[in-house]
Each structure stands twice: as C-alpha cells, then as structure tokens.
Amino acid sequence: MARIAFLGLGNMGGPMAANLAKAGHDVLAYDLNEAARARAVEAGARAAAGVGEAAADVEAVVSMLPAGAHVKEAYLGPKGVLATARQGALLIDCSTIDVATAREVGAAAGEAGFQMIDAPVSGGVSAAAAGTLTFMVGGESDAFARAAPILENMGKNVFHAGAAGNGQAAKIANNMLLAISMIGTCEAFNLAEKLGLDAETFFDISSTASGQCWSMTSYCPAPGPVPAAPSNRDYQPGFAAAMMLKDLRLAQDAARAAKAPTPLGAQAEMLYALMEASGDDGLDFSGVMKLIRGDL
Ligand code: NAD
Secondary structure, eight states: OOEEEEEOOSTTHHHHHHHHHHTTOEEEEEOSSHHHHHHHHHTTOEEOSSHHHHHTTOSEEEEOOSSHHHHHHHHHSTTSHHHHSOTTOEEEEOSOOOHHHHHHHHHHHHHTTOEEEEOOEESOHHHHHHTOEEEEEESOHHHHHHHHHHHTTTEEEEEEEESTTHHHHHHHHHHHHHHHHHHHHHHHHHHHHHTTOOHHHHHHHHTTSTTOOHHHHTTOSSSSSSTTSGGGGTTOOSSBHHHHHHHHHHHHHHHHHHTOOOHHHHHHHHHHHHHHHTTOTTSBGGGHHHHHHTOO
8 A cells, every 4th residue: 555645635636535545545635725634634544734745755646636727836836746755756636637737747747757647537526435437647658557556546447548638638528529419419409399399209219319429318408318317406516517617618728729620619618608607607517408498
C-alpha cells in the first residue's frame, strides 16, 4: 500500500479519497475547506495543513480540483507540488480542465523530473462514492502503468488515451457528443409528441431503429420510458447542466485552438448557456428537454 497525497476533497474528491483510504492506502488529505478535511479524516485519511505538507513525503499525489487555474496553483505555485514533492513521486490530476493547461502543467512536471498524468473521470458523485468511475488517462505509458493500480481503487474502467492532455481531450470530446445526442433526443421526442405519438410508443420504435443512442435508452429525457432517468424526478441531477456547460466551454476552447469545426458543439454550448442564464443549470443536463418544450 502506498502513501498518497489527495488535494481537493469536494463532491468528487471526498469520496475518491475515502475509497483510497478504504483500500488501505495512507492518505494525506488537503482541501482549502476545513469541513472537507474533517470529512476526509472521518473517512480514514489524515489531514494535511497545506499542499506542501500533503505532498512532501508521498509516493503519489492525486488532485481533484475545480478548474485549470486551481491545478496550476496547486502544482506550480511557490509552495506547490513541484516545489515540495520528493523526487520519484507520481503526479495524477483527475480534475476536468482545459487541454492546454493539462499539457503545460504536465510539461513543467516533466522538466522538474516528475512523471505526471491527466486522468479526468466520467461518472458523477454516485460513481465516485461507489468506486465505479471511468478514468481517461493522458501521459507516458510507464506513468500510466504506475497509476493504474491506484486509479483502480476508485474506478472500474481505466483507459490510456495517449500523450499528456489526451485524457482531457477524450473527456471533452465524449461529453460534447453526449450533449449533442441528448439535445437531438429531446428534439425528436418533442417532435414525435407534437405529431401525436406518446413517449412510450416513440421510444419502442426509435430505440430499436436507427435513432437509438445512450441518451435515449439509458437516460431518456422524456419522462416514462426509462424509470431510473432524471426526467422521472423533475430533472434533479444526475449530471447537472452547469457541469455539462463547463465541459462544452472547454470543448469549444480546444476546438478553436485546434481549428476543428464543431458547429453542433457550439449550438449545444449556447443551449446550455440559456439554461444558465435562466437559473436552471442546477437541473440535470437532460432538463434541456424543458427548454426545447418551452417549459423554462
Ligand atoms: P467541488 O467544488 O465540490 O470540489 C473542489 C474542491 O477543491 C473544493 O472542496 C475546494 O475547496 C477545493 N480546492 C480548490 N482549490 C484548492 C487548492 N488550491 N488546494 C486544495 N483544495 C482546493 O467540485 P467537484 O464536483 O468535486 O469537481 C471536481 C472536478 O471534477 C472538477 O474539475 C469537475 O469538472 C470534475 N467532475 C465533476 C463531476 C461531478 O459530477 N461533480 C463529474 C466528473 C468530473
């Protein structure tokens, strides 16, 4: 078992750190928020007083922070990970951040003699608690091989997506596709309903025809056909529209930088931005059905 620093003990990082402790690792947990540190201690971790104290004497550092600026500060800051961790420590950032920052921090880690991977996750808070996250990893193969046994304590699928930043690229490309397919599914159910088909009938037909997709069969945005879907509990998340909008904005930034045309991704960003503007972005992302129906 390893000694592991865990930085960022929020909705996702809290249960992930708890699963590392449950697996028998010695977890040194740090968050700016004192209550989050106290919860980590209850879950079997030891609290650290700062990033430097957490990272100073560990075999691996795992971080789960809100955005690129927080990751930069935690790794590159004067008392950050690169300045304080001992040589040989493996650095694993699980936050969802922009590809450019992931590559910049990964390169700085490499120059300082550390192996670092970006390992964003798919799956929300319940998957974090259950230890069933999917990790998409960017970084060198031997760093991936070192990280996989640690990530397997927190998830059920661990994929190597290629070089540094590719984990983030896989995550935002996948979520852009999910948003587009969700919006298309909403439009199709709304159109079918307006033309006289009830949701169950349209689901029975389209789920076995060429319109079939995950957004329909696992997460149907029209209430009824998929009982476990958030549409049956007035679109309580789930995966909040605000989180989807964050990922779509990252995807658009990356698409502009890469000169990759994403006209539907751009539209998807705008539709979720409308949910944000009306204060409805706390709904599940399938709640875009309400926008399409004119119910927001
Ligand atoms: P959160 O806001 O609940 O937690 C982030 C934590 O980081 C907070 O507790 C905050 O105090 C802490 N923090 C910020 N700066 C810090 C620093 N310098 N040092 C130590 N701690 C610091 O966010 P979350 O929902 O846990 O999400 C974390 C990441 O996971 C985000 O990048 C998010 O996009 C991604 N993600 C979230 C979900 C989800 O469903 N919540 C799903 C997949 C991916």
